[in-house]
Amino acid sequence: DLTLRSDELLMPGSVDLHVHVRGLGLSYKEDVSSATSEAAYGGVTLVGDMPNTHPYLNTAEAVLEKLREMERSRIDFVVYAGVGSETKKLDAMPIAGYKVFPEDLERPELEDVLSSSKLKILHPEVPNSLQGQRTLRALWQELASLRLVRGRFHVTHCTSKETVELAHGSGFTADLTPHHLLLHESDCWDKVNPPLRDETTRRALWDSLWVAEAVVSDHAPHLPEEKRWHYDICPPGIAAISFTTPFIYSLVFRGVLSVDRAVQLLSKGPATILGLKMGEIAEGFAANFTVVRREYWRYSTAYTKASHTPLDGYPLNARVTMTFVQGKVAFDGGEVYPVRGVNAIA
Numbered sequence: 530d531l532t533l534r535s536d537e538l539l540m541p542g543s544v545d546l547h548v549h550v551r552g553l554g555l556s557y558k559e560d561v562s563s564a565t566s567e568a569a570y571g572g573v574t575l576v577g578d579m580p581n582t583h584p585y586l587n588t589a590e591a592v593l594e595k596l597r598e599m600e601r602s603r604i605d606f607v608v609y610a611g612v613g614s615e616t617k618k619l620d621a622m623p624i625a626g627y628k629v630f631p632e633d634l635e636r637p638e639l640e641d642v643l644s645s646s647k648l649k650i651l652h653p654e655v656p657n658s659l660q661g662q663r664t665l666r667a668l669w670q671e672l673a674s675l676r677l678v679r680g681r682f683h684v685t686h687c688t689s690k691e692t693v694e695l696a697h698g699s700g701f702t703a704d705l706t707p708h709h710l711l712l713h714e715s716d717c718w719d720k721v722n723p724p725l726r727d728e729t730t731r732r733a734l735w736d737s738l739w740v741a742e743a744v745v746s747d748h749a750p751h752l753p754e755e756k757r758w759h760y761d762i763c764p765p766g767i768a769a770i771s772f773t774t775p776f777i778y779s780l781v782f783r784g785v786l787s788v789d790r791a792v793q794l795l796s797k798g799p800a801t802i803l804g805l806k807m808g809e810i811a812e813g814f815a816a817n818f819t820v821v822r823r824e825y826w827r828y829s830t831a832y833t834k835a836s837h838t839p840l841d842g843y844p845l846n847a848r849v850t851m852t853f854v855q856g857k858v859a860f861d862g863g864e865v866y867p868v869r870g871v872n873a874i875a
């Protein structure tokens with residue numbers, strides 16, 4: 530029985546297109562249950578899982594193993610594969626698409642991935658490497674000219690307004706992360722990919738909130754001790770899957786964003802990028818929703834093994850008080866429950 534208070538909104542569950550759930554050989558950093566519990570705590574009802582785990586998800590065998598492991602997911606999910614030599618086999622499997630990392634640009638197998646009809650998730654330009662920027666820009670131009678035959682492309686974690694404009698100009702969709710909107714390179718020493726930008730670039734990125742198709746967390750958990758290593762060897766990544774939804778609804782409660790725009794960024798936009806229609810979500814993914822309360826609190830994570838994030842203590846005006854997956858209570862404001870999520874692509 531669900532009774533809403535006058536300071537609560539009943540919203541569609543958030544779809545986070547870009548999450549490193551980890552698991553398999555990286556379960557010591559994060560596993561399916563810790564990542565998806567953290568997600569339910571943050572109002573996320575569907576995650577897109579990135580392939581850079583151990584083993585790397587670019588073989589049919591590894592992807593099958595991952596899909597089996599994801600049966601423990603407490604929220605709905607999709608899995609992306611990586612660039613490798615088994616794309617033809619992977620194309621026939623229930624995966625959402627492929628993640629193309631900057632390193633993949635050199636690989637001859639990239640060609641098969643680019644000609645797949647599934648979704649391709651691309652990195653934006655890498656600002657600290659001129660070489661990298663040129664290669665990516667050339668790839669984008671090539672893809673833009675061939676996009677009609679080659680299917681859908683999406684540029685993830687754009688760090689500048691220009692990158693979003695370039696993505697849209699190429700006919701691609703684009704997303705942003707809360708940390709690139711909130712943190713700049715000299716007020717945060719946490720290492721993350723793509724790197725945090727200077728203050729002017731960060732401020733200008735806010736213009737993109739009105740045109741980007743989605744907001745993603747790029748939840749990239751590492752153990753607290755790994756994040757204390759020397760900068761040169763410290764693994765990049767900020768673990769904040771539970772931050773995105775209360776952050777975006779804080780902007781709604783502060784009068785910065787409309788409810789429609791928030792739903793677009795958190796649910797409708799990312800669902801459309803995955804090829805899931807809101808109607809299909811309503812039918813096939815019965816009752817994935819979340820309750821958001823207008824409340825002042827300071828952000829903290831709850832279930833991730835990563836524990837530390839630079840967003841710890843960030844003041845928010847919205848808090849997730851309930852999450853429903855497949856019509857069942859996955860988070861009730863106090864505890865998470867082992868609801869069984871499904872593969873949205875299967």
Ligand code: NCD
Binds near residue numbers: 747
């Ligand atoms: C990613 C991770 O940890 O998996 N880290 C990150 O900072 N986004 C890997 C990566 O994209 O470099």
Ligand code: ZN
Binds near residue numbers: 652686722723
């Ligand atoms: Zn990345």
Ligand code: ZN
Binds near residue numbers: 749
């Ligand atoms: Zn990532």
